[in-house]
Each structure stands twice: as structure tokens, then as C-alpha cells.
Amino acid sequence: MSHMGYGCLMAVDRDHVLRSAAALLTRKSTATMDEVAKAAGISRATLHRHFAGRDALVRALEALGIAECEAAVDAARLDEGPASDAVRRLVREIESAAGLLAFLYTENQLFEGEAQNEGWSRIDGRIAALFRRGQDSGEFRIDLTPAWLTEALFGLLASGAWVVQSGKVAPKDFHHMIVELLLGGALRREES
């Protein structure tokens, strides 16, 4: 077990650190490396052995967020069945990553450079394609652009994660809240 380098329980430790870092940074985005370490139950030295610095940590969180989003998009099978059902599946799959997403959403440091991670563009593209498919099939209205609907979805996910974390609404309402508002809006449907 000498030359294994990274592997074995290293991976789960690293993942655990990322999870707790995400949870902490979502609440307090200015948390110190020391606080992040304490939150993960390790020392600052060990944290620094896993991630070269704060920058590397945030990048790793971004990579994790992208991976989870992409996995959710895959699992939701966006091109099968009615577009609105695909949206429901997507929100369901992405729900567990919403906290992490909310953190990354506020970390505009990630987007100010001209070289933003292409993973986001790919995810944006796939979700926008879903909305476009819904428009083409006549399910969705065409006066709201796919790009805006995609952005609004992420915004609502972040708002939802935030409002759940603040305790204002129950976690079990997360999916219904977001899907119903995004698809149906606040107005009552006409009783036909």
C-alpha cells in the first residue's frame, strides 16, 4: 500500500471534505480555510494536503457541481417524453445538488474571467435544448427564450435551496415549489 498515491479511502475523504465545504460555504461564503477544515473535522494542514489552496478548493467544488449537474441531466433523459415531464425529472435529479449549486451561483468569481469552465456551457446548452424542444412541440410558450428559461431554472433552484435552508419552507416542498412555479406560474389556470 505504499505507492498507491491517491485512491482507496483518500477518495471518500476528499469527497467528504468537499461536501462539508460546500455545506459551510453555502451558508458563509467568506469562511476561512481553518473554518472549512474544522467543519470537515480535519486540520488545516490536512485540508491543504488535499487542496493546494482556497482557489483549488473552489475549483474542485465547481468541478463537483458540474459533475453532479451533468449526472442529473443524464439521469433525467431530457429528450424522452413530454418536455414538461423531463423538466420535472431534471429538478428531481438535481435537487440533492441544489445547495452546492446555490453556492456556486453566488461565486461570481468563477464567471468573471473570459475562460469560464466549458462544463457549464454544455449543461446550459443541453437544458436550453430541452426548453427549445418543448417550444417546438407546442408545450412551452415561445415568447420566453430557452436561454432565459435555463437561467431562471438555475435562479429558482438557488432561491429554493436558500429558502429551504433558512427554514421558511419544508424540504419536501422543494420540488413542487420550483417545478410548479417554473412551468405553471403564479396565476391560476382557467377551469376549462
Place this chain on the structure above:
Amino acid sequence: MSHMGYGCLMAVDRDHVLRSAAALLTRKSTATMDEVAKAAGISRATLHRHFAGRDALVRALEALGIAECEAAVDAARLDEGPASDAVRRLVREIESAAGLLAFLYTENQLFEGEAQNEGWSRIDGRIAALFRRGQDSGEFRIDLTPAWLTEALFGLLASGAWVVQSGKVAPKDFHHMIVELLLGGALRREES
């Protein structure tokens, strides 16, 4: 003009500094006091004469945001006419402050203390009351809580400001985008 203390053009200067600070910090929330000063066209010394420190600057921005929100809520006359029209007026009135709102939205430092500015609670309460009025009158669906609709409105305003600033959609579409998604959702209405 010796003993006037603060007044006269001091006020407009202070306001101008706040505006440019908001515009800059919305794009780069980690901007230095020096960058903020440069963005406002003044020196760091002068900036520091207006605001004791970075903290005071952020607090002043929060106060400005609260004031503009409250003014928008007043101007929108939330308790007159159909609730959906009131929502449209509210978004219209609040549009010019959306950039500032988007910045404050990501500044979770403002909300982590137990003593969050009561201005927000008051605004939240007034907007939630509007949604509740719409539910009571039968305009709005009742399965989405007023608290969530309020939070979602702010989330969509932030997303809208962000997507406009990134150039993905035109500023003139801001109002339509947000109001239509919030009220009507992505689904096409049945042709009755």
C-alpha cells in the same frame, strides 16, 4: 459654505459613488476598495472619507437597496386593482434597482447574523401580502406559499439582472421575461 458639514453636492457625490460601487460589485463582488474608488472616479482617500470602510460601504449599499425597494413598493400601489397588475407595476418600478438587488442577493454576509436589517422583513411582508391578496381574490394559485413567491420574485430579479448584464438577453425584455415567467410560467395557456 464653511460649516455646512454634509449636504449640497456631497449627497449627489455619495450617491454617485454608491451607484458605481453597486455596478462594479455586482460584476466582481471581491473588488478592492481601490478598484471601487477608481470605478467611481475618485481616490481611495476620498472614498474612505465617505465610507469608514468596506463594511460601511456594503451597509450603505444595503440601505440604498432597501430604500429603492421600499420606494418601488410604494409607487406600485400593491393594494390597488388586480394583484397581477400590481405585480407588473412592482417589477416595472423595481427594474432600475435590479442590479443592486442582484449584488445584495449574493452578499449573504448580510444575512448570516441574527440581526438582519428589518427593512427586508418589512418589504418581504408587503410583497407577501400582495401575493396573499391575489390568492384570496382567486387570481393566484394557493399551493405556492406567499413566502416562496416573494423569494422567487427576488431570485428571478437577480437572475434577470445577471442575464441582462451578461448580454444574453436585451434589457428591454427584462420586464416581460420576469413578469411572464413569474405569473404565467413556461407552459402555454390552453386556448380557451
Place this chain on the structure above:
DNA sequence: CCCATGTGAGACATTGATGTCTCATTCAAG
């Protein structure tokens, strides 16, 4: 038992932002 690896604790220098100071300059009122 012995050793190697991972870890925690802590010391230390570095760095970048910040807050405070002084001083020369500008500008408008008198």
C-alpha cells in the same frame, strides 16, 4: 517489534487589503 504513512498542532514568513496619516494641489467663495 519496527517502520512508513497520514495526521494534528503549531510556528513562521508572506502577501494583500485595509485603515490612517501627511502634504501638495485645485477650486470656488469672499
Place this chain on the structure above:
DNA sequence: CTTGAATGAGACATCAATGTCTCACATGGG
């Protein structure tokens, strides 16, 4: 012109976070 106030430029100390280092411990495999 004179004067006073506000400003810009810059020097300076401070401070908190960071990155790097060493050393002791303990744990598990040989």
C-alpha cells in the same frame, strides 16, 4: 488675490488569511 475646504497621491503600519514548514503521535502492515 486670499483663504479654506475638498481632493488626489502616496507613504506607512496593521492585520487577517494564507502558504509552508517542522515535529510529535498514532495507526496499520510487514
